[in-house]
Amino acid sequence: MRSTRSSAAEQQVRRHRPSSARARAAAGCRCQIELTTDLNLAALVRHADPESVHNTxxxxxxxxxxxxxxxxxxxxxxxxxxxxxxxSAGTALRDAALLCRRITARTGSLRDAVHAYETEMLDYGFAMVERSLRSAS
Structure with a gap:
């Protein structure tokens, strides 16, 4: 049976939960760091909305x-x-930066610059896919 008294960790969760959406957005990074480093994970999970969890x-x-x-x-x-x-996000940002560099530094046609981007992106992009699979197993 769960105690009716709040643990220090649960009180800290409430203290870091700003009331307005704007305040939550502004404090997001700071709260995330503090929550993951200072709180008991079980207390955090107890305050989560079970309806927000789904299989995928x-x-x-x-x-x-x-x-x-x-x-x-x-x-x-x-x-x-x-x-x-x-x-994944880092690889997407790398794609964007590479495409930008290939287009702005091009000496030939735009299509040639895009082709150079695609060729390089396919190599490192699928290497990252393989790496993510290895890290998951």
């Missing part, structure tokens, strides 16, 4: 050969979806 299927992309470069390209999870391992 994890999917990952399979390596693809390069396609014919056209007027549209892909980046991030649109091309190299990976399981959550902390590297």
């Amino acid at each position: 299927t994890m999917r990952t992309a399979k390596p693809l050969p390069h396609w014919e470069t056209g007027p549209v390209t892909l980046m991030g999870d649109a091309i190299h979806t990976m399981i959550p391992a902390g590297s």
Whole structure:
């Protein structure tokens, strides 16, 4: 049976839960760091809304050969979806930076710059997919 008295950890959860959406957004990073380092995980889970937890299927992309470069390209999870391992967003940002560099430094056509981006992105993007799979097993 659960005690009616609040533990110090539970009181800290309440203290770090700002009342307005704006205050929660502003304090988000600070609270997340404090909650993950200072609190008992069990207290945090007890305050979670059970209706907010759902099962999901994890999917990952399979390596693809390069396609014919056209007027549209892909980046991030649109091309190299990976399981959550902390590297997906970083890889998408790397894609964006590389595409930007290839376009701004181009000496040939725009399509040639995009082709150069796609070729390089496919190599490191699917290497990251493989790495995320290894880290999950």
